[in-house]
Amino acid sequence: MNEIGQKLREARIEKGYTLDDLQQITKIQKRYLIAIEEGNFDALPGSFYVRAFIKQYAQTVGLDNDALLAEYQDTLPNTKPEEYVEKSVENQTRLTRETTDSKWSKWRNLLPQITIVAIVIIIIAVVYGIALSNRGKDREALNETSSSVTVSGDKPAVKKASSNKDQTAESRQQAASESRAQQASKQAATEKTKKQDLSAKMTSINGSQQTFEIKNLPAKTNQITFSAEKSAAWVSLTANGTQIWQGSVAVGAEQTAELPEGVTQFSIQTGNAPATKMKINGTDVNLNPNNEATFVRTINFTATLAK
Structure with missing residues (x-):
């Protein structure tokens, strides 16, 4: 076991982590964690991963990863520039491809739902338009009836119109009373909820x-x-x-x-x-x-x- 592996192992034990715990947290395979602690860097996928895994290991157990890598610079394998560039380009290409595929797959999966929503909106708009048209016709018929009653000058008809006004005023008062009751109910429910704090x-x-x-x-x-x-x-x-x-x-x-x-x-x-x-x-x-x-x-x- 080399010095850097010993230092990482002691920090892990001090944190109370087992190798299985560290594998769950860092997502680094247990066999690679063992290889790092034993200083068997040849068992890792490449020199690029030696520094990356050690840095993640150190950060998880509470060590200064940059200072640790600088301290044991001479004992760690050097990363080849072309290997770093190759992995960076490969990772970037893979990330771009996965992001593009993910976005397209997301829109493709949502396409049926979007189509259904659009159809429902169109149906609602058509029904609403028909309802407005019928309401306009009903108002025209009601206005014509009211005009004929007023022109006739018949006293009973005047009394009926007055009765309709009284009923309208009464309906408004009832609606206002119901609205106040609903507001009072909502306020009571809100106060009750406040009393039941989690x-x-x-x-x-x-x-x-x-x-x-x-x-x-x-x-x-x-x-x-x-x-x-x-x-x-x-x-x-x-x-x-x-x-x-x-x-x-x-x-x-x-x-x-x-x-x-x-x-x-x-x-x-x-x-x-x-x-x-x-x-x-x-x-x-x-x-x-x-x-x-x-x-x-x-x-x-x-x-x-x-x-």
């Missing part, structure tokens, strides 16, 4: 296992947002025995997943618990209230739905 509290901790209780979780679909502070974190979200989302969260970035409607029990696993941050519907959930130093952690949540 809250989360840790109820127990046992080594790498934590338990949280959530109160007033909406019964609808809820949005879970993950972020990372100071260093990247690997996170997995599971509900009803099914993994909903898993992946790495970079510093300064956010990853969002949806918790299905009516779920009252779910859990998350994280490979860097002190750096992992979480929100439920925009409300912060403190995953580490006791400032525990354990990195790999499983956190179980039990929720009470809002009434």
